Amino acid sequence: MAGLPEVGPWAKEKLDALARYLDFYTKVLKNQPWRTVYLDGYAGGGRAIVRAGERAASDKPGLFDHEMPIDVEVRELIDGSPRVALGIANPFDRYVLIDPNPDRAAELEALKREFAGSRTINVLQTTAAGGIDWVTAQPISRRTHRGVAFLDPFGAKLDWASIQKLADTGLFEVVVNFALGMAIQRMLPNSGEVPTNWAATLDSYFGSRAWFEEVYRRREGGLFAASGFEKRPDYLERLLELYRARLRSAFGHVSTPRLIRNTRGAPLYYILWAGPNKKGLEGANYILTMGERLSQR
Numbered sequence: 001m002a003g004l005p006e007v008g009p010w011a012k013e014k015l016d017a018l019a020r021y022l023d024f025y026t027k028v029l030k031n032q033p034w035r036t037v038y039l040d041g042y043a044g045g046g047r048a049i050v051r052a053g054e055r056a057a058s059d060k061p062g063l064f065d066h067e068m069p070i071d072v073e074v075r076e077l078i079d080g081s082p083r084v085a086l087g088i089a090n091p092f093d094r095y096v097l098i099d100p101n102p103d104r105a106a107e108l109e110a111l112k113r114e115f116a117g118s119r120t121i122n123v124l125q126t127t128a129a130g131g132i133d134w135v136t137a138q139p140i141s142r143r144t145h146r147g148v149a150f151l152d153p154f155g156a157k158l159d160w161a162s163i164q165k166l167a168d169t170g171l172f173e174v175v176v177n178f179a180l181g182m183a184i185q186r187m188l189p190n191s192g193e194v195p196t197n198w199a200a201t202l203d204s205y206f207g208s209r210a211w212f213e214e215v216y217r218r219r220e221g222g223l224f225a226a227s228g229f230e231k232r233p234d235y236l237e238r239l240l241e242l243y244r245a246r247l248r249s250a251f252g253h254v255s256t257p258r259l260i261r262n263t264r265g266a267p268l269y270y271i272l273w274a275g276p277n278k279k280g281l282e283g284a285n286y287i288l289t290m291g292e293r294l295s296q297r
């Protein structure tokens, strides 16, 4: 297992929702005339190690807690998104797996060899933006193709321009990891003095400066204070709604958000679906609210 990326237990929830949606999508399209494409913009290598529990540090409090390795007993190997997508009952006609990391790309090439003969796979060792440019330049159209793009970056490395390109094809749906509780929140200091490089990342991510208004308001009597801004109490909900509204206007429909939390209950990110088709919306909403319905029982 050496060298494989390590993920938290919540990754399973994300991958489970993805598997269910891909299953639903390919079943619905099974007897339709279109060629189908699965695009994985941030594919990873195909497998990851998941921690099935918390670090065991509290079992033996002492001097060397910080050096304690994760207990091997609570580790497990899971299929990452490319294997999940390759493993569905009604496979896509083509898989485009994208990752710029040389180790991950080599693992994806091995995956391509493993599935040679049964799946058509393109491995692109490039960024999601580069891969989406490549795919959207292929001879595909709404008349001949349909596709799902899974966009699962670490943090905010996802440019709105790439999402817009997928929407403009009229044939893609997207399943997006909206990393609100992780990367995005961390780029928003209370003072409103957002460093230039973070502001540029957020501008690219949201596709405009609109995020600033949703997060900050002028502090009363703060006109002459150091920054004069404070965070709105509901800025997280506002950012989520801003992003959902952007997706809805680009694709036509956007799902109910599915919140993924860590094992202590802290919010990490949302899974959002967007697409041009009402039936896709109904399927996505059903699947993305499934975990919540189960936990309410």
Ligand SMILES: C[S@@+](CC[C@H](N)C(=O)[O-])C[C@H]1O[C@@H](n2cnc3c(N)ncnc32)[C@H](O)[C@@H]1O
Pocket: 015, 041, 042, 043, 044, 045, 046, 048, 079, 080, 081, 082, 098, 099, 100, 101, 104, 126, 127, 128, 129, 152, 153, 154, 157
């Ligand atoms: C969260 S992991 C993906 C996990 C995978 N989707 C899964 O569920 O199994 C993010 C991946 O994005 C890759 N990555 C980093 N920057 C990227 C970029 N600009 N474009 C595409 N992939 C990138 C990393 O190498 C890493 O493998």
